[in-house]
Amino acid sequence: MDDEEDYTALFFAECDELLGDLQEHLETLLAGQNTDDAEEAVNAAFRAVHSIKGGGAAFGFEALTSFAHQFESVMDLCRSGTLVPTESVVQVMLRASDAIELLVNAARESQDCDDPLIARVSAELAEFHDQPAPAAPPVEEVQTEPAPATTSELTEHSKISLIPHPDIFASGHDPLKILRDLGALGAVKATCVGTLPKLSDLDLMSCPLSWDIEIDTQEPRSAVLDRVSLYSEFADFERVSKEAILPEPVPEPPLRAEDPSVAPQSPPVSTQQRRAPTEQNARKSLRVEVQRIDRLVNLVGEIVITQSALAQRLEHLGSQTDDALSHAIEAMAHQTRELQEGVMAIRAQPVKSVFSRLPRIVRDLSDKLGKPARLELSGEHTEVDSTVIEELTEPLTHMLRNAMDHGLEPPDDRIAAGKDATGLITLSAEHRGERVLIKLSDDGRGIDRDRVLAKAQANGLVGESETLAPHEVDQLIFHPGFSTAQTVSDVSGRGVGMDVVKRKLQSLGGRCVLNNQPGKGTEFIITLPLTLAVLEGMVIVSNAARFILPLSAVIEALRIDDCSVEILPEGRKILFYRGEYLPLFDLSDCLGMPARDGSAGMAIILDSGTHGLFALQVDDLLGQRQVVLKSLEANYRQVEGVSGATILGDGSVALIIDIPALTALGTAAQITLHPKQEVA
Amino acid sequence: MTVKAAAASDDAHFQFVSFRVGLRAFGVDIVSVREITQWAPTTALPNQAAYTLGVLNLRGTIIPVHDLRVRFGENPTPPDETHVILIVSISGQTIGLLVDAVSDIVTIHPDAILPVPAQVTTAQADALCGLVQGDDGMVAILRLDHLFETPANAA
Numbered sequence: 001m002d003d004e005e006d007y008t009a010l011f012f013a014e015c016d017e018l019l020g021d022l023q024e025h026l027e028t029l030l031a032g033q034n035t036d037d038a039e040e041a042v043n044a045a046f047r048a049v050h051s052i053k054g055g056g057a058a059f060g061f062e063a064l065t066s067f068a069h070q071f072e073s074v075m076d077l078c079r080s081g082t083l084v085p086t087e088s089v090v091q092v093m094l095r096a097s098d099a100i101e102l103l104v105n106a107a108r109e110s111q112d113c114d115d116p117l118i119a120r121v122s123a124e125l126a127e128f129h130d131q132p133a134p135a136a137p138p139v140e141e142v143q144t145e146p147a148p149a150t151t152s153e154l155t156e157h158s159k160i161s162l163i164p165h166p167d168i169f170a171s172g173h174d175p176l177k178i179l180r181d182l183g184a185l186g187a188v189k190a191t192c193v194g195t196l197p198k199l200s201d202l203d204l205m206s207c208p209l210s211w212d213i214e215i216d217t218q219e220p221r222s223a224v225l226d227r228v229s230l231y232s233e234f235a236d237f238e239r240v241s242k243e244a245i246l247p248e249p250v251p252e253p254p255l256r257a258e259d260p261s262v263a264p265q266s267p268p269v270s271t272q273q274r275r276a277p278t279e280q281n282a283r284k285s286l287r288v289e290v291q292r293i294d295r296l297v298n299l300v301g302e303i304v305i306t307q308s309a310l311a312q313r314l315e316h317l318g319s320q321t322d323d324a325l326s327h328a329i330e331a332m333a334h335q336t337r338e339l340q341e342g343v344m345a346i347r348a349q350p351v352k353s354v355f356s357r358l359p360r361i362v363r364d365l366s367d368k369l370g371k372p373a374r375l376e377l378s379g380e381h382t383e384v385d386s387t388v389i390e391e392l393t394e395p396l397t398h399m400l401r402n403a404m405d406h407g408l409e410p411p412d413d414r415i416a417a418g419k420d421a422t423g424l425i426t427l428s429a430e431h432r433g434e435r436v437l438i439k440l441s442d443d444g445r446g447i448d449r450d451r452v453l454a455k456a457q458a459n460g461l462v463g464e465s466e467t468l469a470p471h472e473v474d475q476l477i478f479h480p481g482f483s484t485a486q487t488v489s490d491v492s493g494r495g496v497g498m499d500v501v502k503r504k505l506q507s508l509g510g511r512c513v514l515n516n517q518p519g520k521g522t523e524f525i526i527t528l529p530l531t532l533a534v535l536e537g538m539v540i541v542s543n544a545a546r547f548i549l550p551l552s553a554v555i556e557a558l559r560i561d562d563c564s565v566e567i568l569p570e571g572r573k574i575l576f577y578r579g580e581y582l583p584l585f586d587l588s589d590c591l592g593m594p595a596r597d598g599s600a601g602m603a604i605i606l607d608s609g610t611h612g613l614f615a616l617q618v619d620d621l622l623g624q625r626q627v628v629l630k631s632l633e634a635n636y637r638q639v640e641g642v643s644g645a646t647i648l649g650d651g652s653v654a655l656i657i658d659i660p661a662l663t664a665l666g667t668a669a670q671i672t673l674h675p676k677q678e679v680a
Numbered sequence: 681m682t683v684k685a686a687a688a689s690d691d692a693h694f695q696f697v698s699f700r701v702g703l704r705a706f707g708v709d710i711v712s713v714r715e716i717t718q719w720a721p722t723t724a725l726p727n728q729a730a731y732t733l734g735v736l737n738l739r740g741t742i743i744p745v746h747d748l749r750v751r752f753g754e755n756p757t758p759p760d761e762t763h764v765i766l767i768v769s770i771s772g773q774t775i776g777l778l779v780d781a782v783s784d785i786v787t788i789h790p791d792a793i794l795p796v797p798a799q800v801t802t803a804q805a806d807a808l809c810g811l812v813q814g815d816d817g818m819v820a821i822l823r824l825d826h827l828f829e830t831p832a833n834a835a
Contacts, residue, residue, distance in 0.1 A: 302740040545724060591726035632725075632735065635773045636744040639725050647737045653723040 010287070011055045015104045022048040022097050024356050030090045042085060045093070046075040052100065057181070057230040058173045061107040064100070067122060069226065071096045074128045083128055092124045094360070160213050160228065161193070164235040166206040173234045175207060182227055186217030290386070293347050297533050300336075300343045301628035307336045308649040344385060344531055351429045351436070352380035354393050358400055362425065365404040372422040373408055375400075379429040384436050385531035391508050392438075392528070395501045399440050399524055400425070402498070407444035407522050417519070419443065436530055441523035447516045449473045456482060474516045475612075478502045506660055507643075509535060509552045511607075535629055537646070537656065539622040540604065542587040543594070546654045547618075548627055548646055553659040555605040555613060557621055563603055575615040577605055584615040587657070590665045591641055608663040616662075629656070641665055695787045696812075698819050699766060699779040701748045705819045706779075707786065707812065712768045712824055716782055719763040729829065736776055738767065745776035746828055751807075770824045786819070788812060793821065 025045040029038055053068035075093070077083035085093075099121045106113030164175050182188050194209040196202070217224065228237045311329055355377050362375040384392075408414075408423035415421055425442045449470060456462045456476045468476075476482055480499040505512050510528040517523075529535065529552070537548035538557070564576045565584060573584040586600060600617040608614055627646035632639055643658035696707035697716075722734035722745050731750040735742050745765060749757045757763055757778050765776040793810035809823035 298740070305740070593724065593726065630740075630742045632742060632744075635742060635775060636735070639728070641726050645723070645735060645742050647740065647742075651737055652721065653735050653737050653742055655723060655725070 008059055011059060012104065012108050013287075014055065015052055018048040018052055019097065019101050019104065020353065020356055021045075022100075023094075023360065026090060026094050026097060027356075027359050029085055030087065030094070038085060039079075042075055042078045046072060046079060049075065049100070052104070054230060054234070056107070058177065058234075059107075060177075061103075063113060063118075064103040064107050065230065067096075067100060067103055067118065069230070070122060070125050070129075071100060074125050077128060089128065092121065092128070094363075095121045096125060160215075160224075160237050161210060162190075162213055162235055162237060163210040164207040166203075168207050168234045173231065175209075175211065175235070178231050178235065179211070179213070181230075182213065182215055182224075185224060185227060186215050189214040189216075288346075290347075293343075296343050297347060300340045301533065303336050304340055304626075304628060305647050305649065305651075307332055309651060312649045340534075344533065345383075347386050347533075348383035348530075349386045349389050350381045350383050351389065351392070351438075354389060354396060355380045355427060355429070357393070358396065358427065361397060361400055362404065365401065369404060371404065371408050371410055373404060374422055374424050376424065376426045377428070378426070382429040382431060382436060384429075384528070385533065387532040388436075388508060388528055388530070391504070391532075395504045395526075396427075396438075396440070398501050399498075400427075403440065403442040403444065403522065407442040407446075409445050413445075417445075431530075432527065434530060434536070435527045438526040438528070439523060440526070441515075441521055443521040446518040446520055446522050447474055447477065447514075449516075449518060452476050452482075470516075474514050477514070478512075503660060506553070508532065509550050511552060533629060534626050535646075535656070536624065537627045538604070538624050539648075539654070540587075540602070540618040541620040541622060542618045544619075545593070546622065546648065546652075547587065548654050548656040549604060549606070549616075550643075550656065550659060551624060553606050553608075555607055558603045558605065560600055560603045560617065563615075565603075573617075575603055577613070577615065582613050582615045584617055585662070586617040587662075590616075590662050606659055608660060614663055627654075627656070692790060693787050694790045694793065695785060696819075696821060697766070697782060698784050698786055698814070699764070699782045701752060701779050702754050704752070705783065705814070705817060706748070707819045707821045708766070708768060708824060709821070710785060712770065714767040714769055714774060717765050717767060717776075719759070719761050719765060719778065721759070731828070733778060736765070738774070738776070741774065743767070743774050743776050745778055747778045749778075749780075751827065768824060770827075775828075786812075786814070 022045050025041045025048065029041040029045065049068050049072045053065055053072055056064040056068060071093070074083065074096075078085045078089070083089060095117070099115070099118045102115050102118060103113050162175065162178060164173075164178075168175065179188060179190055191212045192209055193212055197208055202208070215224065231237075307329075311333060314326060314329055358377070359375050362373050365371075366373050403425055404423075408425075409417065409419075411421040414423065423442060423444060425440070428439045430437050453462065453468065453473050453476070456473075456479070457464055459482065461476065461479055461482065462468065477498045480497075482497055482499065502512050505526060505528065508528055509532070510526055513525040513527075515523040515525065535548075536551040538551055538554050540547055540549060558577075566574050566576070566581070568574060574581040575584040576582075582605070584603065600619055602618050602621050604616045604618060604621070606614055606616055627648075630645045630647065632642065632645055639655075641658055641661050642655045643661070644656045645653050646656060648654050695710040697710050697713050698705055698707045700706075717738075720736060722736050724734040725732060725744075728734075731746050731748075733745045733747050736745050747757050749755065757780065763778060763780055764782055765778055766782065767774060767776050769775075793812055796808050796811060807823055807827045808820045810821045812819045812821060
């Protein structure tokens with residue numbers, strides 16, 4: 001049972017990948033001018049659907065299997081040239097890929113999927129099928145309600161032999177399942193042939209046996225063909241009498257060809273040749289549970305800490321140490337760093353897995369909004385830790401919707417403004433040091449500052465008489481109170497605005513910069529750490545305890561003696577920094593720590609993300625270091641004002657400050673202090 | 681984990697680790713005890729219950745440490761190395777209990793665990809699951825999952 005579940009989980013994991021591939025190939029097909037590309041794309045898409053079908057059949061997901069079959073046969077028509085993949089055909093295929101995703105998800109939840117989309121797309125697919133010369137009837141009909149034998153067709157004894165591939169069990173199939181499945185067609189008489197190897201030679205994972213099967217069926221021959229073709233990847237079927245049951249071995253490139261050039265174009269000659277690349281590929285990549293990698297990542301984190309503890313100890317010993325020892329420790333520092341990078345690289349994933357979902361959003365929105373648009377992606381292969389990838393989808397999707405809804409103008413306006421009628425949105429990713437830089441830009445109208453300002457004034461975010469610099473106006477869109485008051489559109493503004501996006505990015509240790517050129521377009525530049533497992537932090541002391549401030553939020557550190565600190569009538573402190581007054585909080589007070597005895601020596605200027613800059617008063621600054629993030633929730637619970645903890649070189653625990661939460665703690669009563677800080 | 685359940689699965693004997701907190705003696709089911717370590721400085725957490733001393737690094741894992749003296753209404757345990765932290769697991773989480781000293785591992789018959797008198801309804805009584813009359817006086821067996829407010833039983 002457990003095994004079965006494992007296999008099912010594996011199948012669904014694979015399905016997710018295959019669905020992604022499918023989507024991508026269909027996109028290529030849609031965009032492809034080059035016929036070679038189109039042909040390759042059809043083949044690749046076909047393979048993806050075929051694999052889903054095969055797996056679905058193995059696990060008995062009837063609805064999924066029959067739909068996949070239907071989908072596959074339409075693509076087969078394209079492959080054979082009977083059907084030309086025009087744009088409208090590909091659109092249907094894209095809808096079919098949506099439908100198949102629904103079916104996969106339904107199967108995952110062990111539910112029936114009654115989404116009307118499936119029936120609709122199924123009908124659309126069937127139409128293609130009916131257009132050309134009569135091919136096999138849609139498999140669905142055959143499976144659900146065995147059509148009464150037409151008088152013209154004679155009862156047919158189909159004799160075939162079933163020769164499972166050695167790896168049949170490894171692929172999650174079972175000869176019994178195949179036999180049972182064939183049993184649905186009629187009485188099956190199976191005779192086992194083949195010799196059992198000696199017990200000592202018996203490999204439990206391979207199947208040494210084959211069967212001769214006689215099916216007493218009323219079904220048309222095509223039904224038997226269809227049934228059998230489902231398993232053609234896992235077993236060979238030979239017609240014992242008459243002609244071969246399989247029309248011709250379908251060109252069956254490796255399941256998981258990473259490199260498109262590996263995928264053979266011409267039909268391979270024999271089974272052996274056909275499967276060889278699969279085996280090679282299996283060796284090239286491994287499927288490993290994420291948990292195992294996570295454990296490794298944690299362990300390496302420990303080693304890094306232990307290593308720095310060792311180095312610190314050595315420093316304390318001072319000049320007494322011999323050179324060999326310090327050299328060894330130094331070498332170890334390099335090696336541990338390299339080890340850490342290596343382990344993190346295992347968990348790294350290309351941002352493609354996020355990017356590849358976006359073109360469809362643009363396409364859907366184009367239709368909905370009546371704004372033709374093109375999305376250009378670049379740098380999809382930039383690798384980021386999977387912890388970051390998971391969190392990236394939501395903010396990116398939201399920003400893309402915004403760009404489509406608010407950024408791009410309707411085609412008429414664009415033409416009037418001398419632009420191409422089709423809007424252009426570009427999304428790129430690249431590495432920039434220890435961070436990844438993601439740029440999303442559109443060539444739309446940009447942000448209308450007058451409108452933004454008017455809206456902000458109407459919402460009371462900005463006083464009537466206040467004058468703001470252009471970039472300050474742009475920043476208003478990140479303010480929490482801004483987007484909620486906007487007209488709710490079906491596409492973007494549902495009360496979730498850019499403030500949510502910015503907060504999300506901030507919680508990931510990221511930053512978001514807006515570059516607005518009214519009339520020409522908008523550009524968002526996001527920088528994110530490559531991983532959430534380690535964090536660049538600034539170590540500070542407050543009230544005799546050490547804390548970590550995420551370096552991504554730190555703007556500047558100042559000596560408090562060099563700053564001008566003022567006290568407002570109600571006792572709140574403010575600090576004058578580069579032409580404006582910032583609220584000044586004491587970290588110790590924010591965290592409700594007991595009254596201090598020492599005096600605050602430093603003021604750290606921090607970016608709260610949504611509430612602009614503020615200053616934090618701390619006792620001392622110890623320096624910067626990379627820290628390994630540890631959760632407090634694992635053995636305790638979430639603590640307000642703290643995003644996690646880390647272990648310092650001496651083995652003691654330091655808390656990592658949650659900057660956005662800190663401002664909330666500190667600003668709770670300070671909203672009216674100075675409206676400009678809110679928005680700056 | 682109640683005493684009864686532990687007893688049933690363990691062929692009619694119950695083992696507990698006994699320890700002192702102030703002047704009183706307590707015990708916890710030995711099944712819950714992971715290890716016993718010497719006192720070490722903890723890092724304070726903001727805005728937590730008075731008995732929560734802070735967090736500690738236990739070989740790379742961050743665990744909270746609670747002062748049992750404070751939990752039972754006494755003055756805080758002085759922070760020095762004469763005290764001991766008992767590492768226990770409660771519903772999947774590992775936590776530390778700061779106690780004065782661990783005394784012994786005691787094996788008794790489950791019948792020797794006497795119920796807490798029903799009339800006693802203090803906050804402390806809720807955290808006890810039974811009383812044992814030992815050679816040096818009474819030992820109160822703690823019901824670990826009722827000892828502290830956790831997300832699970834806070835509601």
